[in-house]
Amino acid sequence: MNDPTIHPFAAAPRRDTPADWTDGHARATLRRILDAAIHSALPDQVLERYLPPRPKGRCVVVGAGKAAATMAAALERAWPDVEMSGCVVTRDGHAAPTRRIRVLEAAHPVPDDRSVAAGRAMMAEVAGLGPDDLVIALISGGGSALLELPKPGVTLDDLRAINRALLHSGASIRDMNVVRRHLSAIKGGGLAVAACPAPVVTLAISDVPGDDPLTIASGPTVADPTTPADARAIIAHYGIDLPEAARTVLEHDAGPMVPSPANRVALIATPLMALQAAARMARACGLTPLILGDALEGESRDAGTLMAGMALSARLHDLPVAGPAVLLSGGETTVSINPDGPPPGRGGRNTEFLLSMACALQGQQGIWAIAADSDGIDGTEDAAGAIITPDTLARAAAAGCNPRAALRAHDSYTLFRQTNDLVMTGPTLTNVNDIRAILVL
Missing domain, CATH: 3.40.1480.10 (MOFRL domain)
Incomplete structure (x- = not known):
């Protein structure tokens, strides 16, 4: 039984398969x-039942993920008479036709220049809003790569190198996203902070174990309880060599951003x-x-x-x-x-x-x-x-x-x-x- 070439299941007895099961x-x-x-889990099947009351002011839609475009299309169909604008970003080949919400495309699983352009576009969409306006964030898996805005000093090439190292390290998606959040100005609540004082309602399709909204697309609208020290510990655990600028950010950053506690997250589809x-x-x-x-x-x-x-x-x-x-x-x-x-x-x-x-x-x-x-x-x-x-x-x-x-x-x-x-x-x-x-x- 110690022979590694013999699998323990190899000698298992067998019984006949029922004849009607070909x-x-x-x-x-x-x-x-x-x-x-x-x-x-298709947005058309689930999104409408989770929509908030219609806003008194403007409705601005942002979002990121492999389902972001179909979520945007479903939202437009659910609210045909609501004036809305905004943009979402999805993976190449995952676009869907929309009329009022722009659909951008970017690279996955490693971000590219379009990911950064999408990050800038989202921040511009939510700037200057008031308390009567409403931001609806459409978030799904894949958004971590599709939506990016590096913190000052960190380059896109730095993020790409770190992402590749994390992907090949065997790190869990949870650990990967801790690092991503602390090197990004839009993740870990950054987008929601930029939207203040407008309330943000996040409609999320979960692709992560445990359905933690902070882990889905690295939580651009969700408060982050982790710290730069947590990110440094993950980097050390997996033996990843950080670019100097990224190391500086993780050593000297002030910590996570804190969006309004009045913001709401609804999981509209889960594993x-x-x-x-x-x-x-x-x-x-x-x-x-x-x-x-x-x-x-x-x-x-x-x-x-x-x-x-x-x-x-x-x-x-x-x-x-x-x-x-x-x-x-x-x-x-x-x-x-x-x-x-x-x-x-x-x-x-x-x-x-x-x-x-x-x-x-x-x-x-x-x-x-x-x-x-x-x-x-x-x-x-x-x-x-x-x-x-x-x-x-x-x-x-x-x-x-x-x-x-x-x-x-x-x-x-x-x-x-x-x-x-x-x-x-x-x-x-x-x-x-x-x-x-x-x-x-």
Whole structure:
């Protein structure tokens, strides 16, 4: 049992898969469950019920994130007779048609010049407002890169270098955003401070574990309780080499900005809401759903092995749930790249999770799984995620792929492209983080 080449799941006994569950049926069911989760988070489905009373004065709309443009379009449809202006920024290819609110585009996951231009534009939109005016901030995941305004002395190149280092360090999104906030004049409440004395109502779609509004897009309208010392501790923990100007800011900055306590934040869509919608679809498909959690974090390959063990227990022992069932989870795992190792292949956290899970299951019958980023883009690839089946490893071998070598090389996208198992949704124009569903018969 100490031989590392023998996986502990390899000798698991098998039982027959029910005849009415073909591979095609299983795949289609998983896709229906994923689509239901994503549909439940679309701005047109949820935004209107969270709108505040209409203002006496002007209505200025700002926002950032992968769903910002569709949120702006939904707001315009909900308030067709309200005079409004403003602008939002979204990722390239995520724009939506609007009439009164300008839609800007910028780079993701690393900011570019357009991110800074968007930051300046937002600050200009909220300048000079009065207490009878209203600012509506439309915030969703991805906004940390899309909306930027470096503090004096810090350059965009500095921020880009720090962002890349954080992305490759294995740092959680929470830790990354602490650092980002303390190097930015617009994050961590900076935008709301600039809007004073106008009240700010933030409508947010959460893509972060725990749904902390401060972490979503680095909280441009939310008070920040962290300090520059917290950011310095994170930098030290991950061994990141800071540019001199950034180091100076973190050593001498006065601390976070404090927006008005009268401002309000409403979470209009969250990972848990999406998982609940997925559970409803699972029941409609004749399955027993079990939500394992909406905030799972950690290394993608470790999470894949862990979920393989849970699925195997359900398959063989009816624990923690008896099949036919679906295990649902959300959150955001990470893929850590060794900076001293060879260049990584192609893949995101969802395809790496699935490849690890397939390697752990070793072809166990009666288990299928889907994992995808709800925004339609897993990492930087054009796929949302992928599907694994009982014969994934066999089909990969037939296609000339070595699954364990692909896992070591972080090349999961390439393998699933060869097996024709990628899930392609295109940009969904919303973002409630990753959706994982494991079908156990």
